[in-house]
């Protein structure tokens with residue numbers, strides 16, 4: 001039995017979409033191992049992007065914007081594992097996910113040092129329509145750099161691709177990767 005906490009953030013507008021299916025599978029598999037899980041669907045929440053007001057650099061240690069992201073930003077401080085699940089939209093994360101990520105600016109001091117407790121782990125789950133794995137392979141490395149700013153040194157990637165032959169996105173392989181990663185996260 002382990003006493004870890006996972007916060008899962010869904011960035012797709014499709015609750016039954018591929019990134020959400022994979023994230024839900026991960027959450028269910030890790031829950032069985034005693035990890036507590038909290039999930040949020042960004043598309044259902046009301047929030048704004050970072051206002052670049054610099055209050056979190058000059059006056060406070062938290063984001064002064066109070067909206068539906070306030071709870072998530074606080075929950076992540078106490079989380080051991082963060083899951084970021086997003087579709088690829090025009091070669092990047094969804095706007096919903098990007099809006100959330102920008103607000104994590106409040107986790108950084110004026111010297112770009114992380115205010116988060118080190119040792120958190122992250123999983124990024126990305127679903128795309130393009131079957132070519134080379135396309136949009138840049139997305140995870142780019143955002144992984146920012147995870148490192150937040151002192152998140154262990155991060156994992158799961159990707160899902162559309163298959164023209166099957167006329168759908170086969171998730172079997174990705175489900176197996178999820179199981180493998182759950183093992184790594186809880187060992």
Ligand SMILES: Cc1cc2nc3c(=O)[nH]c(=O)nc-3n(C[C@H](O)[C@H](O)[C@H](O)COP(=O)(O)O)c2cc1C
Nearest residue numbers: 012014017018019087088089090091127128129130
């Ligand atoms: C606005 C929009 C933009 C998209 N842009 C891309 C893209 O740039 N590359 C790609 O491979 N697929 C793109 N897609 C397809 C989605 O990435 C694909 O349907 C994915 O499975 C959606 O994730 P979800 O199932 O988790 O919702 C786009 C879809 C939409 C609606």
